[in-house]
Amino acid sequence: xxxxxxxxxxxxxxxxxxxxxxxxxxxxxxxxxxxxxxxxxxxxxxxxxxxxxxxxxxxxxxxxxxxxxxxxxxxxxxxxxxxxxxxxxxxxxxxxxxxxxxxxxxxxxxxxxxxxxxxxxxxxxxxxxxxxxxxxxxxxxxxxxxxxxxxxxxxxxxxxxxxxxxxxxxxxxxxxxxxxxxxxxxxxxxxxxxxxxxxxxxxxxxxxxxxxxxxxxxxxxxxxxxxxxxxxxxxxxxxxxxxxxxxxxxxxxxxxxxxxxxxxxxxxxxxxxxxxxxxxxxxxxxxxxxxxxxxxxxxxxxxxxxxxxxxxxxxxxxxxxxxxxxxxxxxxxxxxxxxxxxxxxxxxxxxxxxxxxxxxxxxxxxxxxxxxxxxxxxxxxxxxxxxxxxxxxxxxxxxxxxxxxxxxx
Amino acid sequence: xxxxxxxxxxxxxxxxxxxxxxxxxxxxxxxxxxxxxxxxxxxxxxxxxxxxxxxxxxxxxxxxxxxxxxxxxxxxxxxxxxxxxxxxxxxxxxxxxxxxxxxxxxxxxxxxxxxxxxxxxxxxxxxxxxxxxxxxxxxxxxxxxxxxxxxxxxxxxxxxxxxxxxxxxxxxxxxxxxxxxxxxxxxxxxxxxxxxxxxxxxxxxxxxxxxxxxxxxxxxxxxxxxxxxxxxxxxxxxxxxxxxxxxxxxxxxxxxxxxxxxxxxxxxxxxxxxxxxxxxxxxxxxxxxxxxxxxxxxxxxxxxxxxxxxxxxxxxxxxxxxxxxxxxxxxxxxxxxxxxxxxxxxxxxxxxxxxxxxxxxxxxxxxxxxxxxxxxxxxxxxxxxxxxxxxxxxxxxxxxxxxxxxxxxxxxxxxxxxxxxxxxxxxxxxxxxxxxxxxxxxxxxxxxxxxxxxxxxxxxxxxxxxxxxxxxxxxxxxxxxxxxxxxxxxxxxxxxxxxxxxxxxxxxxxxxxxxxxx
Ligand code: SF4
Ligand code: SF4
Numbered sequence: 001x002x003x004x005x006x007x008x009x010x011x012x013x014x015x016x017x018x019x020x021x022x023x024x025x026x027x028x029x030x031x032x033x034x035x036x037x038x039x040x041x042x043x044x045x046x047x048x049x050x051x052x053x054x055x056x057x058x059x060x061x062x063x064x065x066x067x068x069x070x071x072x073x074x075x076x077x078x079x080x081x082x083x084x085x086x087x088x089x090x091x092x093x094x095x096x097x098x099x100x101x102x103x104x105x106x107x108x109x110x111x112x113x114x115x116x117x118x119x120x121x122x123x124x125x126x127x128x129x130x131x132x133x134x135x136x137x138x139x140x141x142x143x144x145x146x147x148x149x150x151x152x153x154x155x156x157x158x159x160x161x162x163x164x165x166x167x168x169x170x171x172x173x174x175x176x177x178x179x180x181x182x183x184x185x186x187x188x189x190x191x192x193x194x195x196x197x198x199x200x201x202x203x204x205x206x207x208x209x210x211x212x213x214x215x216x217x218x219x220x221x222x223x224x225x226x227x228x229x230x231x232x233x234x235x236x237x238x239x240x241x242x243x244x245x246x247x248x249x250x251x252x253x254x255x256x257x258x259x260x261x262x263x264x265x266x267x268x269x270x271x272x273x274x275x276x277x278x279x280x281x282x283x284x285x286x287x288x289x290x291x292x293x294x295x296x297x298x299x300x301x302x303x304x305x306x307x308x309x310x311x312x313x314x315x316x317x318x319x320x321x322x323x324x325x326x327x328x329x330x331x332x333x334x335x336x337x338x339x340x341x342x343x344x345x346x347x348x349x350x351x352x353x354x355x356x357x358x359x360x361x362x363x364x365x366x367x368x369x370x371x372x373x374x375x376x377x378x379x380x381x382x383x384x385x386x387x388x389x390x391x392x393x394x395x396x397x398x399x400x401x402x403x404x405x406x407x408x409x
Numbered sequence: 410x411x412x413x414x415x416x417x418x419x420x421x422x423x424x425x426x427x428x429x430x431x432x433x434x435x436x437x438x439x440x441x442x443x444x445x446x447x448x449x450x451x452x453x454x455x456x457x458x459x460x461x462x463x464x465x466x467x468x469x470x471x472x473x474x475x476x477x478x479x480x481x482x483x484x485x486x487x488x489x490x491x492x493x494x495x496x497x498x499x500x501x502x503x504x505x506x507x508x509x510x511x512x513x514x515x516x517x518x519x520x521x522x523x524x525x526x527x528x529x530x531x532x533x534x535x536x537x538x539x540x541x542x543x544x545x546x547x548x549x550x551x552x553x554x555x556x557x558x559x560x561x562x563x564x565x566x567x568x569x570x571x572x573x574x575x576x577x578x579x580x581x582x583x584x585x586x587x588x589x590x591x592x593x594x595x596x597x598x599x600x601x602x603x604x605x606x607x608x609x610x611x612x613x614x615x616x617x618x619x620x621x622x623x624x625x626x627x628x629x630x631x632x633x634x635x636x637x638x639x640x641x642x643x644x645x646x647x648x649x650x651x652x653x654x655x656x657x658x659x660x661x662x663x664x665x666x667x668x669x670x671x672x673x674x675x676x677x678x679x680x681x682x683x684x685x686x687x688x689x690x691x692x693x694x695x696x697x698x699x700x701x702x703x704x705x706x707x708x709x710x711x712x713x714x715x716x717x718x719x720x721x722x723x724x725x726x727x728x729x730x731x732x733x734x735x736x737x738x739x740x741x742x743x744x745x746x747x748x749x750x751x752x753x754x755x756x757x758x759x760x761x762x763x764x765x766x767x768x769x770x771x772x773x774x775x776x777x778x779x780x781x782x783x784x785x786x787x788x789x790x791x792x793x794x795x796x797x798x799x800x801x802x803x804x805x806x807x808x809x810x811x812x813x814x815x816x817x818x819x820x821x822x823x824x825x826x827x828x829x830x831x832x833x834x835x836x837x838x839x840x841x842x843x844x845x846x847x848x849x850x851x852x853x854x855x856x857x858x859x860x861x862x863x864x865x866x867x868x869x870x871x872x873x874x875x876x877x878x879x880x881x882x883x884x885x886x887x888x889x890x891x892x893x894x895x896x897x898x899x900x901x902x903x904x905x906x907x908x909x910x911x912x913x914x915x916x917x918x919x920x921x922x923x924x925x926x927x
Contacts, residue, residue: 240545242889243896245903253566253794278567281574293554307576312895313560314568314580317797321896322545344553344892346546408574 024132025093039066053200056208067212071225073186078206099172111141174223179232188220211236239324250317290384442485476848522842535908541890563753595827598624601765609867646700666735668762668805674700729753736782741789759805766843784917787820810881
C-alpha cells in the first residue's frame with residue numbers, strides 16, 4: 001500500500017492535510033479548468049516486443065516528488081490480440097447503471113458492439129471512493145447510421161462524434177479511450193495505487209505512456225486524470241498552458257467540444273486536428289505547437305523559413321505558450337511515441353535508449369529510466385523539438401535535429 | 410394694457426441668449442511675470458487674446474488648448490476652469506442647456522470633433538489583467554525574447570503540404586502584411602490633418618515597421634515613398650481613389666463606417682479644402698468634402714462582396730483588402746457577413762473613436778463601445794469557425810498600452826490608435842478640430858499654423874510613444890507567462906471584470922474578479 005515510500009514519516013506528512021473531494025465520471029461541480037505540475041514517463045519497444053506493465057509502473061512511481069495522490073494514469077499500445085486489434089476499443093467510466101445503459105444505447109444506435117465487458121479492477125484499500133465502473137467495448141461504427149448529422153463520414157469521424165457526444169450529453173458517463181489496439185487506465189490516486197487498481201501486471205504492451213499528477217487546487221477526478229485520449233491519440237502532459245483560451249478557440253472552431261476542462265484535452269485535439277485531419281508530418285505539427293522564434297526562423301534556409309512563417313501565421317492559435325513537456329502516443333499507421341517540450345524548455349524532459357537499442361524512453365526525470373535500466377544511454381532534446389520513435393522504424397528523430405528534417409524530399 | 414408688440418427694441422436682440430453660453434475657460438495672465446512680448450496673441454489661433462495698450466486682454470473663446478501656456482517665455486499663463494454657476498439641475502445639466510441655446514441660435518446641426526466626451530465610463534478601466542504565479546513562470550522580457558510580430562491578412566485555417574513538403578494550398582498566395590507590433594496608426598486623412606501631421610505619422614509608421622491608415626483623402630504623391638506602410642482607404646466619396654494609389658499601398662480598406670459617426674459620411678469643411686487638399690482628393694478648391702452616407706454601390710452584403718472582389722482584381726491580388734465598420738448593436742452578425750463576403754481583415758471602430766468633424770448627436774449617442782464590440786465579434790466569428798480566417802483590427806478610444814493589451818485579450822489582433830498619436834504631437838483634445846485653426850498645427854490647413862509642427866519631431870515623438878507601448882506590452886505578456894502576442898489574442902481567460910455591471914462581463918465572456926478557474 002505504501003509502495004514507493006521508503007520512509008513512513010514522509011508518507012504520513014503528506015497525509016496530514018485535509019483531502020480534496022473525489023469524483024468519478026461526473027464533472028466536479030464548479031470546476032472550470034484544471035492545472036498543476038506532474039511527472040510523465042513513456043517507453044516503446046521499436047521491434048514490437050512486449051513491455052510488461054510492471055516496467056512502466058516502476059518508471060512512474062519512482063518520481064514520487066511529482067505527485068500528490070490526486071490522479072495518475074497509463075496508456076498501453078499494442079496490447080490486444082489479433083481478433084480485437086482492428087476494432088475501436090472504447091473504454092468508459094460510468095458513475096451508475098443508468099449512465100452505462102444510456103451510453104450503450106448511444107453506441108448501438110451508431111454501430112455494432114463486437115464485444116463488451118468490464119475492465120478488471122482490484123480493490124485498493126488506501127484509495128478513496130467513488131470508484132466509477134470501467135467498461136470496455138470493442139466497437140465498429142456504422143457511418144451510414146442516421147444518428148450522425150453528417151452522412152458517410154470516415155469511421156474515425158464517427159468515433160469522434162460519439163465520444164464528444166457521450167461526454168457532452170450523458171451525465172455520469174465519460175469515454176476514457178477510443179482508439180484501436182490501445183487502452184487507457186487512469187483514476188484518482190497515487191501512481192502505484194492506480195497500477196494496482198487496474199492490475200497492470202496483467203498487461204503486456206509495445207508502448208506505454210504514463211502520468212502522475214500534482215494539481216495545485218483542483219479536486220481528484222477520475223475522468224480528468226491523464227492520459228487524455230481521443231481515437232488512438234493519448235497525451236500525458238506536464239505543464240500549464242498560458243494560451244489555453246486561444247488554443248481552445250481553435251479546436252472549438254474545428255468542431256471539437258470540450259468536456260474535460262484541462263489544457264491536455266486541447267493538446268490532444270490539436271494533435272488529432274493537425275496530424276490526422278490536416279495530414280501534417282508530426283514534426284510540422286510539433287513546430288505549430290512550439291514554434292521557433294522569428295529570430296531563429298530568419299536564419300533558416302529559404303524553404304524551411306517559408307514553411308515556418310506560414311505555420312506561425314496559419315496556426316498561431318495552435319501555439320502552446322507556457323511551460324510544458326508532453327508525451328503523445330498513437331497506434332496508427334504504426335505505434336509511435338512523440339515526446340517534446342515547450343520552446344523555452346521550461347519543464348523537464350529526458351530521452352533514453354536501451355543498451356540493445358530496442359527500447360526508447362521519454363521521462364521527466366532520469367531516475368525513471370535508471371530504475372528500469374541502469375545502463376541505458378540518455379540525452380536531452382532541443383526546446384520544442386520532438387523525439388519520435390516508431391515500432392518497425394526505430395528512432396526517427398532524436399529531438400536534436402533541425403525542425404523540418406525529413407519533411408522535404 | 411394695450412395690445413401690440415411689447416418687445417423692447419435692441420440693436421442685437423438675441424445677444425442676451427448667446428451670452429448665457431458662457432466661457433468654460435479663461436487664460437489667467439500674471440501681470441507681474443508677463444514681459445509683454447505679445448507672443449500669446451500670435452500663438453492663439455482661436456483669437457482669444459489681444460494686446461490692449463499696456464497688457465494682454467482676454468476677448469473670449471478660449472478652448473483650453475494650452476498653446477499660449479506652452480509658448481509663453483515667462484510662464485505667465487494658466488488656463489483656469491471658470492466657476493460660473495448655472496442654477497443646478499440634475500437632468501437639465503449645463504451641457505444640455507448650452508446645446509439647446511446654441512441650437513436655438515444657429516438652427517443647425519451641432520458639430521463636434523474628437524471622440525465623445527459624454528461620461529459613459531470606460532469599460533477598459535473595469536478590466537484587470539492576470540499574471541503568472543508559482544504554477545507557471547513569468548518571463549523577463551529584458552533577458553528573454555517576447556515576440557510582438559503581427560500579421561494582417563486572410564488566413565486559410567489549414568496548411569496543405571505535398572508529399573515532398575511543399576505548401577500547395579492558397580495560403581502561399583494570400584497576400585499578408587507583417588507588422589513588428591500589434592499596433593497601428595489609425596485612419597487620419599490629409600485634409601482633416603495637415604500635410605506635416607500626415608508626414609510625421611507616416612514617417613513614424615515607417616520607423617516602427619507598422620501600418621498607418623491613409624484616411625479617406627487618398628495619398629498625396631509626396632507620400633508615395635511611404636506606401637508600403639499605408640492602408641489606403643476607399644470611402645463612400647472615393648476621394649483620391651485611383652489605381653495608382655491602390656496599387657502602391659500595403660493594404661486596401663473599404664470604409665463603411667466610422668465609430669464616432671456610424672451611418673454618417675465623412676465631412677471636411679470647405680475652409681480646409683486648400684489647393685493641396687483639392688489636388689489629393691480631386692475636388693474643387695474650397696468646397697465642403699461631404700462623403701455620401703452609404704456607399705451608393707453598396708446597398709447589401711452582395712454588393713460589398715463585389716466591391717471587395719473588384720478591389721482585389723484592381724490590385725492584382727497583391728494586397729489584403731479589408732472592411733472597416735463602425736461598432737453598432739448588431740456588429741457580430743455584420744462582421745460575419747463581411748468575412749463571408751471575402752474581406753481579408755475587419756477594422757472595428759468603437760463609438761468613442763475620434764473624428765475631425767461629426768454631428769454631435771451621433772458622436773454622443775450612437776454605436777457600441779469598442780471593448781464590447783471586439784469581444785462580441787471575436788466570439789461570434791469563433792462560434793462560426795471564421796475567426797482564424799481574418800485579422801481583426803480594433804480602434805476607437807484606445808488611449809494607452811493598457812487599453813491596447815485589454816483589447817487584444819478581448820479578441821483583436823491589432824489595436825489601431827489615432828488620438829494618442831496626435832496627443833504625442835501636441836494635441837490637447839480641445840475638441841475644436843472642426844474649426845480648422847488648430848493652434849498646434851495638427852487639424853488645420855492654414856500655412857502659418859501647419860508650420861508649427863515639425864514633421865521630424867512629430868515622427869520621433871510618435872515613434873517613441875509606440876515603442877514604449879510595445880515595451881509595456883512585452884512586460885505584461887512576460888508577467889502572464891506568454892512569450893508571443895498571438896497567445897493573448899482573444900484570451901479572455903486572462904482578464905477579469907471589476908466594474909459596476911457584471912452583465913457587461915457576461916456579454917464579453919469575461920469572468921468576474923474573484924472567479925478563478927480551478
Ligand atoms: S506670451 Fe506670456 S509673456 Fe508674452 S505677452 Fe503673452 S503672457 Fe505675456
Ligand atoms: S487636434 Fe488641435 S484642434 Fe483638434 S483637439 Fe487637438 S489641439 Fe484641439
